[in-house]
Amino acid sequence: MSEGLRDTVLMIEDEPQMRRFLRAAITASGYGCLEANTGLVGLNEAATRNPAVILLDLGLPDIDGLEVTRRLRTWTPAPIIVLSARGQEVDKVEALDAGADDYLTKPFGVPELLARIRVALRHRRQQAGTATEPMVTFGNVRVDLAERKVTRGGEVLHLTPTEYKLLAVLVRHAGKVVTHRQLLNEAWGPAYAAETQYVRVYVGHLRHRLEPDAARPRYLITEPGVGYRLQLDEERVPASGGGHAP
Amino acid sequence: MDRLARARRLLHWPISIGIVGLVTAVAVLIFDPSHGTAAVMLYLLGVVVASLRLGAGPSLTTALLSVLAYDYIFIPPQFDLVITDARHLVTFSVMLLVAVVINRLARRSRDQAEAARLRERRTAALYDMSRDLGCALEREALLAAAARHIGRDFEAEVLVLVAEPALAGRFTADRSDGLVVVHRTPGAPELRDAETAATRCVWRTGREAGAGSLAYPQLSALYLPILGSRGRLGVVGVSARERRRFEDEDDRRSVEAYAAQLGLALERSLLAEHAERVRVSAETEKLRNALLSSVSHDLRTPLGAISGAASTLLAVGGSLDEPTRRELLETVNQEARRLDRRVTNLLDMTRLDAGAVSLQLEWQPLEEVVGSALAQLDQALADRKVRTDLPAILPPVRIDSVLFGQVLVNLLENALKYSPPGSPLEVTGSHDGNEVVVSVADRGPGIPPGDEARIFDKFQRSAAGRGVRGVGLGLSICRAIVGAHGGRIWAENREGGGAVFRLTLSAGVEPGGVLEKAG
Numbered sequence: 001m002s003e004g005l006r007d008t009v010l011m012i013e014d015e016p017q018m019r020r021f022l023r024a025a026i027t028a029s030g031y032g033c034l035e036a037n038t039g040l041v042g043l044n045e046a047a048t049r050n051p052a053v054i055l056l057d058l059g060l061p062d063i064d065g066l067e068v069t070r071r072l073r074t075w076t077p078a079p080i081i082v083l084s085a086r087g088q089e090v091d092k093v094e095a096l097d098a099g100a101d102d103y104l105t106k107p108f109g110v111p112e113l114l115a116r117i118r119v120a121l122r123h124r125r126q127q128a129g130t131a132t133e134p135m136v137t138f139g140n141v142r143v144d145l146a147e148r149k150v151t152r153g154g155e156v157l158h159l160t161p162t163e164y165k166l167l168a169v170l171v172r173h174a175g176k177v178v179t180h181r182q183l184l185n186e187a188w189g190p191a192y193a194a195e196t197q198y199v200r201v202y203v204g205h206l207r208h209r210l211e212p213d214a215a216r217p218r219y220l221i222t223e224p225g226v227g228y229r230l231q232l233d234e235e236r237v238p239a240s241g242g243g244h245a246p
Numbered sequence: 247m248d249r250l251a252r253a254r255r256l257l258h259w260p261i262s263i264g265i266v267g268l269v270t271a272v273a274v275l276i277f278d279p280s281h282g283t284a285a286v287m288l289y290l291l292g293v294v295v296a297s298l299r300l301g302a303g304p305s306l307t308t309a310l311l312s313v314l315a316y317d318y319i320f321i322p323p324q325f326d327l328v329i330t331d332a333r334h335l336v337t338f339s340v341m342l343l344v345a346v347v348i349n350r351l352a353r354r355s356r357d358q359a360e361a362a363r364l365r366e367r368r369t370a371a372l373y374d375m376s377r378d379l380g381c382a383l384e385r386e387a388l389l390a391a392a393a394r395h396i397g398r399d400f401e402a403e404v405l406v407l408v409a410e411p412a413l414a415g416r417f418t419a420d421r422s423d424g425l426v427v428v429h430r431t432p433g434a435p436e437l438r439d440a441e442t443a444a445t446r447c448v449w450r451t452g453r454e455a456g457a458g459s460l461a462y463p464q465l466s467a468l469y470l471p472i473l474g475s476r477g478r479l480g481v482v483g484v485s486a487r488e489r490r491r492f493e494d495e496d497d498r499r500s501v502e503a504y505a506a507q508l509g510l511a512l513e514r515s516l517l518a519e520h521a522e523r524v525r526v527s528a529e530t531e532k533l534r535n536a537l538l539s540s541v542s543h544d545l546r547t548p549l550g551a552i553s554g555a556a557s558t559l560l561a562v563g564g565s566l567d568e569p570t571r572r573e574l575l576e577t578v579n580q581e582a583r584r585l586d587r588r589v590t591n592l593l594d595m596t597r598l599d600a601g602a603v604s605l606q607l608e609w610q611p612l613e614e615v616v617g618s619a620l621a622q623l624d625q626a627l628a629d630r631k632v633r634t635d636l637p638a639i640l641p642p643v644r645i646d647s648v649l650f651g652q653v654l655v656n657l658l659e660n661a662l663k664y665s666p667p668g669s670p671l672e673v674t675g676s677h678d679g680n681e682v683v684v685s686v687a688d689r690g691p692g693i694p695p696g697d698e699a700r701i702f703d704k705f706q707r708s709a710a711g712r713g714v715r716g717v718g719l720g721l722s723i724c725r726a727i728v729g730a731h732g733g734r735i736w737a738e739n740r741e742g743g744g745a746v747f748r749l750t751l752s753a754g755v756e757p758g759g760v761l762e763k764a765g
Contacts, residue, residue, distance in 0.1 A: 086590065089648060107582065107583075107586055109579075196608050197608055197609040197610065197642070200608075200609075200610050200611060200614055201611065201642075203614070204611050204613060204614060207613075207617075214613065214617075215613055215616060215617050215620070215634040215636060216617055216620050216621070216632075216634070217617055217621070221621065222614055222615075222617065222618040222621070222647075224618055224647050224648050224651050225606075225647060225648040
């Protein structure tokens, strides 16, 4: 981040306790912090202060989070990360399909939050600047979008056209979650929006070809109920603390 | 009187004449008509036979004809009906009297025999019914059996009403209690105002009403109280097809006996129902108490740790060294996650119990959901070797990825809890007929024999894991979710030690195949 021009994060969140810890985490990481405790105030702040990233709670008192997402998307390309409770997968998917970029499930840890913000900012910079990063590496796999070439450990892999298309979508959104619908739309076409099983099977194929252990993927991660994410090593979050015994 | 009996009765007349003819023929053969005063005995015999077997009219006819024949043939002047000796008048009167008396006696004796047979039949029928009622265990079967017997034996339609409190197991007889129709035979007429009033009258007074009774005699049905040992239970209405049925004393006593049998059996059934309700309510109470005490303990424990650690930091945080401070903060973090998991389990179980969960089923390869579950427990599995064996040829299964993932997470967490640190875990999939079997296995102490089913009940913890924490709902959640998918889940002990949990899912053929998009 350049000095003097900090990226600002706008949080639209009605719970004061949530705002408190978000504020601390965000400012300690060197970002500017804007706050709004209702949807209307949030929309206003977004319009007037032009934040770099927007954190949006889906459970706002005045306007539905989905509606806020839609309205924001009519005039701003700023990344939107939605915050939502467990078990509300449908809401998250709707928000993502309406234009949100990523999501966090409460309760979430700060490392996860900061990782998402970093990914969001990276994509924003890429969009604002030149075209998407042409070359992406994860593990011993290298994907060259310009040359349409995929290599693993130096060897060229021959993927089927659909496998490649699917991989390309995930690579273009590297680090961000992509919903089933988005994947189907970009790899198969709008007519296939409901055929989630296709995506699953093809992701399975890709895992077998690209992952060291297909049964325990490190890069092509399932986001249950939502979609998939291509997890890059540099943005990997160390598993947030917490014992395993429930 | 039916046709056959009527026809028989008509035959009596020619028979009565025939008897006289026969006797006359025999008398003439044996006796010489001029000395035939002894022939009167033969005629008397004929009259006795006729009186024993024929109706009143025909037997009197026989007597009369016998007198005439005797007079005509054997009394001088012969072949003439004139009577010269007045003593013969006595003979004639005696013959007539004999005919009448014997006829009456014979008839009475026949009637008594008939009545005794009828009573015997009734007793046998009543015994039959009480045996059937004794066998019937539940209320519906019992009422149907009683209605069947009463209907059959009295050629009637039956209606049974029970007082509302009695249905709930309370046997008070309050005048204001509502009566509910609990059974009716198909042809039973509807209760109109008069009939309803009659049933209420029976309920209030405990006495009969309807056909042949003092109250509401104009009704075609008879209403009797159903009495139990503790009081009135209800009212039974019997509508005989033949109106005059219940004017017969024996019939009335009989139907009362049936009603008494019904009362005893019904009371037994209602008491049994009541006892069952009490038992279920006690079980529910027990489960609720278990829930409350479990929830209280298992939620308060992490809360205690969190507030304790936070409070320490606030109070004396400044004087603690950095590692200690860090430790306390870790405690807050860990315990908060633990609390989150427990609350999640409780909420899941509540939603599943309430049926408030709708499955979003999709065809998926097992590999994906297994990988997802393993990823969720990544840190917890750090010190374990997890072997996965999911052959590529496993057919896809139709599952809700979030819920089924929860099942795997619960099974893996269970395996972690009940096996020693560092011991290996296995997740395997196999294809068996048209089912896919998923197994999660550990090398812990296994399940105490006999507990294999109990551990899936709510709030059960295996005795082998004393001091193991957790709400004890994980496995019951698994069972509920697997059940909702139409599968089965069970536990076994493994060869070589440890437990294995297996579940089945219907295997599928993926619909439509998968498309390859050109270009």
